[in-house]
Amino acid sequence: MTKIIPLSMLFTLSLMADATLESIQKELETQKQKTATLESQVKALSSASTNQSASFSQNAYLPDIAFILDMSAVTRDVNNSAYNKYAIPGFMDSTDTEILFNPNRGFNLNYAEVALHSTVNPYFDAFAVFHLQNNVFEIEEAYVITRALPMGLRVKAGKFRSNFGRLNKKHHHSWHFDSQALIYEALFGPDSLKDPGLQLQWIAPTDTYLMLGLEVMQGNNAQSFGYSENANLLVTYLKSSIDIGENISMLGGVSYAKGKNASANQTDIYGIDFTLRNQFDSYSSLIWQSEYLQREKHLDTSTDKQDGFYSELIYEYNNNYSGGVRYDSITKNETDLSAYSGVDTDNLNRYTVMFEYKPFEMSRLRLSYTYDRSKIISDERRSINEVMLSLNIAAGAHSAHDY
Amino acid sequence: MKKIILSLMLGVSVLFANINVDTTYSTFGAIVKRIGTEHVNVTVLGSSKYDPHFIVPKPSLLAKLRRADLLIINGGGLEIGWLPPLLRSANNAKIQNGAKGFLDISHFIPMIDVPVSVSRAFGDVHAQGNPHYSTDPHQVPIIAKAILNKLKQIDTHNASDYDKNYQIFIKEWQTYLTLFDTKMQECSTKKVVQYHELFNYFLNRYNIKSYGNIEPLPGVAPSSRHTIELIRMMQKEGIRTVLQDVYHEKKSAAFIADKTGARVATLPHDLGALKESDTLESFYNTIAKQICH
Ligand SMILES: [Zn+2]
Numbered sequence: 001m002t003k004i005i006p007l008s009m010l011f012t013l014s015l016m017a018d019a020t021l022e023s024i025q026k027e028l029e030t031q032k033q034k035t036a037t038l039e040s041q042v043k044a045l046s047s048a049s050t051n052q053s054a055s056f057s058q059n060a061y062l063p064d065i066a067f068i069l070d071m072s073a074v075t076r077d078v079n080n081s082a083y084n085k086y087a088i089p090g091f092m093d094s095t096d097t098e099i100l101f102n103p104n105r106g107f108n109l110n111y112a113e114v115a116l117h118s119t120v121n122p123y124f125d126a127f128a129v130f131h132l133q134n135n136v137f138e139i140e141e142a143y144v145i146t147r148a149l150p151m152g153l154r155v156k157a158g159k160f161r162s163n164f165g166r167l168n169k170k171h172h173h174s175w176h177f178d179s180q181a182l183i184y185e186a187l188f189g190p191d192s193l194k195d196p197g198l199q200l201q202w203i204a205p206t207d208t209y210l211m212l213g214l215e216v217m218q219g220n221n222a223q224s225f226g227y228s229e230n231a232n233l234l235v236t237y238l239k240s241s242i243d244i245g246e247n248i249s250m251l252g253g254v255s256y257a258k259g260k261n262a263s264a265n266q267t268d269i270y271g272i273d274f275t276l277r278n279q280f281d282s283y284s285s286l287i288w289q290s291e292y293l294q295r296e297k298h299l300d301t302s303t304d305k306q307d308g309f310y311s312e313l314i315y316e317y318n319n320n321y322s323g324g325v326r327y328d329s330i331t332k333n334e335t336d337l338s339a340y341s342g343v344d345t346d347n348l349n350r351y352t353v354m355f356e357y358k359p360f361e362m363s364r365l366r367l368s369y370t371y372d373r374s375k376i377i378s379d380e381r382r383s384i385n386e387v388m389l390s391l392n393i394a395a396g397a398h399s400a401h402d403y
Numbered sequence: 404m405k406k407i408i409l410s411l412m413l414g415v416s417v418l419f420a421n422i423n424v425d426t427t428y429s430t431f432g433a434i435v436k437r438i439g440t441e442h443v444n445v446t447v448l449g450s451s452k453y454d455p456h457f458i459v460p461k462p463s464l465l466a467k468l469r470r471a472d473l474l475i476i477n478g479g480g481l482e483i484g485w486l487p488p489l490l491r492s493a494n495n496a497k498i499q500n501g502a503k504g505f506l507d508i509s510h511f512i513p514m515i516d517v518p519v520s521v522s523r524a525f526g527d528v529h530a531q532g533n534p535h536y537s538t539d540p541h542q543v544p545i546i547a548k549a550i551l552n553k554l555k556q557i558d559t560h561n562a563s564d565y566d567k568n569y570q571i572f573i574k575e576w577q578t579y580l581t582l583f584d585t586k587m588q589e590c591s592t593k594k595v596v597q598y599h600e601l602f603n604y605f606l607n608r609y610n611i612k613s614y615g616n617i618e619p620l621p622g623v624a625p626s627s628r629h630t631i632e633l634i635r636m637m638q639k640e641g642i643r644t645v646l647q648d649v650y651h652e653k654k655s656a657a658f659i660a661d662k663t664g665a666r667v668a669t670l671p672h673d674l675g676a677l678k679e680s681d682t683l684e685s686f687y688n689t690i691a692k693q694i695c696h
Contacts, residue, residue, distance in 0.1 A: 016416075033577060062404050069645075100407070122501055122502075125491060148499065148502075150496060150497040152469055152495070153494055201492075202494070202496065203465060203466070203493065203494045204469075206464075206466060209466035210466070239462070241461070241462035241463050242463065246450050246452065251462050260558045264694070277459075277461075281452075281453070281650060282454035285459075285526055318652070319457075319624065320624055339649070361527055361622055362523065395523075398484060401457065401462050401485060403459070
């Protein structure tokens, strides 16, 4: 009996609850009906317009297209013919010289670049960057990346710039200076490290950004690798980043590349990079970016041991003006330098200062002065002075800002 | 004993059942919290201290995107300058454009100021219309509804809770809006100029006319010629209020105010941009207070 009373009470309670619930449900039902009628009316109205599009038009599926122009006016205290055969002792001889950017005193049209991006399907994004120079058409990059892999994984396949270090991935127009960092030019040449291959990147599911990458590439890079019989270049890196408060952020990485060089022996390259960025406001920041690279290139009877670094400081005053300085240096050059006997090959270094004016988001004027002590010109160590005014225009699809 | 294990397991599963929601801006984050309450962990990617068009794509944002179950964006091109590369590098299939965990709120908003023709000759215009709709408190119910439906779709388990929270929130918000609209009827400010067209949705709503912008073209820094023209126009039209955001330079507005005797009203463009704008209510109250003075 005692059990029955609370049970029946519970029963009545639930009945009462049911009753209120019922009224609510009824109300909800009428509301739903009202909405449905309204919705159907809206639909009828909006679908009333007929299809005006051109038959077979696929305009809506056009890829994002951007084109980038880069040109410069240069004064330099070296003849063009002599400069075009410069050597960086221990790294590239005068016969190897291939200058991609600003080779001449006077005017240079460095390149017109066409960049395309499109989502192929829910699983892939495709990218292509065509680099056009006076007599050169180059597929700078052409690759697909996955969109739908689980567990923080992403695969890139095609020809692409390796994510080794900090600078290698970046295209010329997103560098802070018009010339390539000296240690990059010395170890990888003007093309940087880019090849057909496969890349796998994994981001750890942690609060702190931690990314691990592995790349298998053909290894065409003549400067450090260049063994052409099979795919032999392996690149791996670990990158991490932390913020201090809202304004200060840091990005660091360690990288390693291993492959076979033209003499069929192994080359190892190690890299450390560090970037510190302090954001003063939306448009003003101070960026300190440095990288140190070391190479051990094994030859048949000897081993080259070389290293160097660059360090740059960039101050963005606002979205119109910025300036920066960079110091480049080769700090170790243990290799066969007998070809340069009688020539001073110590302390290869370079100083660059630049001042930038962006009248508008997608155009950039840059004035720079370079004092270059890294080159041998006509068998002579020369200190080169160079003043350059460069113009870079990016039209079309918005390329998002770099970190 | 079995019960303990069961409840422990339940506890754990409840702990892990929380869904990670990333929003690009803070106003959306606040709305998600009101509907998702204890079931969601909200991360706001873009600080309201900064220009929403130019959020610095810090690598730390990748770690946040990597673990998100749902990404809510403003859309209308507002994130185009910073989000797409981050999204591609975050390696998270769940929140890619087109996936279930991706929500573009602008798809639910009737956009205003849609340009008839688009060219960068007119500056960095918003080609899809003005994306700064969240400065209008009447957009909140639309945003909330879109978020509710998405949360229910992502986390069916807690759908009834989301419904309940939404009903409560909407009821509160309607009350708030009624009061807000009544107060806005007394707003004596009818003419303004602004730095960038951040507040058009709000201004249109309350019949306040925006006569021009301090920036000569969208995304272009003020020029002296344009500033002088603006000052002349303000004097002719009798405009007494200059709307300034927190992230642009303040010199131009101060100069204009000095020449015209107008008042500079600093407005939050997003929740938390100013001190008294930490909640949805205080955010819109501050906008109203600053405009109407
Ligand atoms: Zn805008």
